[in-house]
Amino acid sequence: MTNTIFNRYKDLAAKAEISLGTEESMEWFRDRIRKDRKIRNHDSVAENFKKERPGPGKMMTYIYDPKTKDKLKYYDTHPLIIMLEVAKGGWYGANLHYLPPKLRVEILEDISYRRAPLRNIANALEKNKLTRLCLKRYLVSQVRSQPITIPKEEWEIAIQLPFENFLKAAERTVWRDTRRNA
Numbered sequence: 001m002t003n004t005i006f007n008r009y010k011d012l013a014a015k016a017e018i019s020l021g022t023e024e025s026m027e028w029f030r031d032r033i034r035k036d037r038k039i040r041n042h043d044s045v046a047e048n049f050k051k052e053r054p055g056p057g058k059m060m061t062y063i064y065d066p067k068t069k070d071k072l073k074y075y076d077t078h079p080l081i082i083m084l085e086v087a088k089g090g091w092y093g094a095n096l097h098y099l100p101p102k103l104r105v106e107i108l109e110d111i112s113y114r115r116a117p118l119r120n121i122a123n124a125l126e127k128n129k130l131t132r133l134c135l136k137r138y139l140v141s142q143v144r145s146q147p148i149t150i151p152k153e154e155w156e157i158a159i160q161l162p163f164e165n166f167l168k169a170a171e172r173t174v175w176r177d178t179r180r181n182a
Helices: 004-015 023-033 042-046 101-110 118-127 152-158 171-181
Strands: 059-061 080-087 090-095 135-139 148-150
Touching: 004 023, 004 042, 004 152, 023 101, 023 152, 042 059, 059 152, 080 118, 080 135, 148 152
Parallel strands: none
Antiparallel strands: 059 080, 059 148, 080 090, 090 135
8 A cells, every 4th residue: 555645755765865764764754854844634644554453562643632622731633653552441652743853763763663563662662761751541432533553664754744733732832841841
């Protein structure tokens, strides 16, 4: 299956002679993708990826409407999570959108995601100090689209795509707050 957005960036990386799956490519994607405009259509990010049940270690995205949004300082309606564990009525996930793009790269590199099985990724994130900055509880009843799984070979692009959709605050405010709490 192909996804237009992901293929576009892979083609640009190939033209720039960037090898995928390297620390260099992680940085290249961060610099290149963040120059583009915000992706407003969540469906374009999810295009042609599998719709699956959430599971530990999987990177997933969906549309979300928090139950307690009135009490929240801000929230992301298009989370990009790595699921940590299933819980009654939902799951816990590390929503990478709460981290500035540079920290997203750092967290994936810290846990050696390329070589690790999914369950080990979830375990490593549970122990990683940066995870507490983006740990969120998600309720199945508040998910407004079918969760899709982003394959591991697409993670280096997915973490940089500007499709976070924070309400009540701009992403720069969220990232500043996250850095303060680090």
